[in-house]
Amino acid sequence: MTYRDLYDFVQTQDIHIKRTALRDRITAAYGPLKVMQTGIDTNVSRGYYLSPKNTEHPFVKMCGSCVILIARDQNRCWQRFVEFKELMHIFDDPSEASDTGEVFDRLLAEFSGAATLERSPQMTSEIKAFWMALSLCCPEEKRAEFQNQRLAGTTDDYSIALALRVPQQYVPNLFGPNYQPILAFLRK
Numbered sequence: 797m798t799y800r801d802l803y804d805f806v807q808t809q810d811i812h813i814k815r816t817a818l819r820d821r822i823t824a825a826y827g828p829l830k831v832m833q834t835g836i837d838t839n840v841s842r843g844y845y846l847s848p849k850n851t852e853h854p855f856v857k858m859c860g861s862c863v864i865l866i867a868r869d870q871n872r873c874w875q876r877f878v879e880f881k882e883l884m885h886i887f888d889d890p891s892e893a894s895d896t897g898e899v900f901d902r903l904l905a906e907f908s909g910a911a912t913l914e915r916s917p918q919m920t921s922e923i924k925a926f927w928m929a930l931s932l933c934c935p936e937e938k939r940a941e942f943q944n945q946r947l948a949g950t951t952d953d954y955s956i957a958l959a960l961r962v963p964q965q966y967v968p969n970l971f972g973p974n975y976q977p978i979l980a981f982l983r984k
Contacts, residue, residue: 797825799887799928800983806932812961813932815879826886828861831879836867843867843878845885862886873961881929888921927978930969933962943971 805821806813815831823829827848832855836843843866850856855863864882866875934942942959945951957964969975 797821799884803928803931803983807935807937809935811935811938811959813880813935815876818880818883818932822883822886826862828859829864829883829886830855830859830861831864831866833868833875834865835869836865838867838870841867842870842874843882845882847885873957873963877929877933877962877966880932881925884925884928885921887928888925889917924982927969928982930962930966931979931982933960934970939970946971 802818802821805817809817819829819831843864846853846856846863846865848856848860848862853863855865864879866878866882870878942951942956946953946956953967954964956967956970960967
C-alpha cells in the first residue's frame with residue numbers, strides 16, 4: 797500500500813475520517829502498530845513515530861512493533877491530527893528516519909530555526925507527513941464544498957475545523973494556492 801492508496805481510500809469515506817480506519821489499512825499492509833498516549837512536553841513535540849527497527853527503545857521492545865506516541869495533554873482534534881501525521885512516517889524512506897538521538901536533536905534544531913540553510917531528509921519527511929496527514933483529514937469532494945462555502949462567507953475556519961476534527965490553525969492550508977500542487981506531488 798502507498799500513500800496514494802490511502803488517499804484514494806479516504807475519498808470513499810464520510811467527512812470524519814476515523815483513526816481506526818487508517819490504522820486498520822496500514823496495519824493490514826505493514827503489520828502491527830501501537831498508538832500510545834504519554835506525557836510529552838507539547839512545547840517540544842506533540843507526538844512521534846518509533847520504527848520497529850528502533851529495537852533498543854523500551855516502547856518498541858515492549859510492543860514488538862512500530863509505536864506512535866502522542867502527548868496526552870492535548871485535545872482530541874490535536875491527538876487525531878498528530879496520529880495521522882505520525883502514521884505517515886510509515887511511508888518514509890530509511891534515509892529520512894530520525895532514529896538516533898543526534899539526528900533527532902538536529903531535527904529539533906531545524907524546527908527552531910537554528911539549523912543550516914539546507915533542509916535535512918528528516919525535515920523533508922516532517923513536511924511531507926504534515927501535508928499527507930492534512931489531505932487525509934478531508935475528502936476532496938468535501939474540501940471543495942468547504943472552499944465554496946468559505947468564499948461565499950457561509951462558513952468559517954472554526955466551523956470547518958469542528959466538522960473535520962482538526963486543529964483550526966491548519967484549516968487555511970486546505971485552501972491555499974499550494975495545496976493542490978503539493979497534493980499532486982505527494983500522490984505521484
